[in-house]
Amino acid sequence: MRILFFLLFLVHYNCFTQNFISKTGEITFFSYAPIEDIKAVNKNVSAAFNSQTNEIVFKLDIINFQFRKKLMQEHFNENYLESDIFPTSTFVGKVYNNDSLSNVKGLLTIHGVTKEIIAFGTFNILDNSIKLSSSFKIKLEDFNVEIPKIVMYKIAEEILVDIDMTLLKIL
């Protein structure tokens, strides 16, 4: 009986509790404004997915966003995202799979403000890895990021966020 119990446990553990993680995902954001287009990329995004519950989490350090211009990076950290007070951004959600297009629904936290979002994208589960990509828009005012009037034409109100990463299976 004990063996049976153990076997069942093992079977369940292997079948259902599979975790996929990555620490080198890429998130890029774009701001298209009349005067200036701004782009920044973070190549150290972490994510973990549990195939049993379909739960997915993302985490990144704001300071790891790289801009082409160093001054933009300074203002981004110092004046807008205040990365010394709010060093990380996280997402906690669930993946809903359809045949062609998946979607993810959950809570996104940026600049200390949490908001529910839904994003669409691709979510391909392979044998040992998951490839996911998504693109969605967020509004700066939803996350209490204040843009002074003087730079209104340089920074867009809506920011386009692109995610592209491959999660690997762990035991």
Add this chain to the structure above:
Amino acid sequence: MRFKLIFILSFLFSNLSFSQEDLFDLISNNESTIYPEFFFKGTKIINSQSVEIPSEGVLQFMIQHRFGTLNSGFYNLFGLDNSQVRIGFDYGLNKWLSIGLGRSSSLKAIDSNLKFRLARQCSGSVNFPFTLVFNTSVALKQFRFSEINKPNFIFLDNLSFTNQLLIARKLNRKFSFQLTPSLLHYNILPINQTFHDQFSIGYGGRYKLNNRLSVNFESFYQLNSDNNINQLSFGLDIETGGHVFQLHVTNSPYMIDRAFIHETYDSWFEGDIFFGFNISRVFTLQEK
């Protein structure tokens, strides 16, 4: 019956075995090190160098003004009639080294400096309490070409050298403090001075009022001075998009190291206060 129960139990068990917290645990990294950045808004606190250096591939253009003394009366529009100007460029050669070149109208001096960042303040898996920057500069007092032919002309006489170790700590997100032990060497002494090598300890700081405004102060305590006065300055930094405006009041009209540290003869108590400003603008020459 028993089998069924175990089956259900084990199923429940595997279902409950993971939550979102556990998922975050899988990707947590405890080995990260935090480097505080942006100790000061500008590469100068007021007159003297701060631990900030221009980023790699960034050229900073700085224009500095010092007007006359505030107590010079309405006839001089409280000093605005007399202005001294320094035009300077600083360029970040890489992450830890910058080079600067400037020219002041007061004393007709050309100055050049190198700033090396030796260490950065950090906490986490690596700990270090201070950011250390070494600044070395040379100033040349300009001369006319006709002077070169004079028999007693020696080019080296016109030089003075400064070596400084800048030790700064960002205590919290608003307050940064800097200590600046300095050694200054004159090749030929100006009037009123008796020491070729002069030692001083500078100290300064900034307090951020909000994301775009900060108040600064700066002073130099002289260890072997003659009859000159310690420089003391207060400033307000205003940051707009690409510019930093630094407005200040100081008792030194000069903008090169030797003069504002060791050649200050004006006293705050007598109202010999100079209004001045620095405006800096950065240009990204080399994008990543």
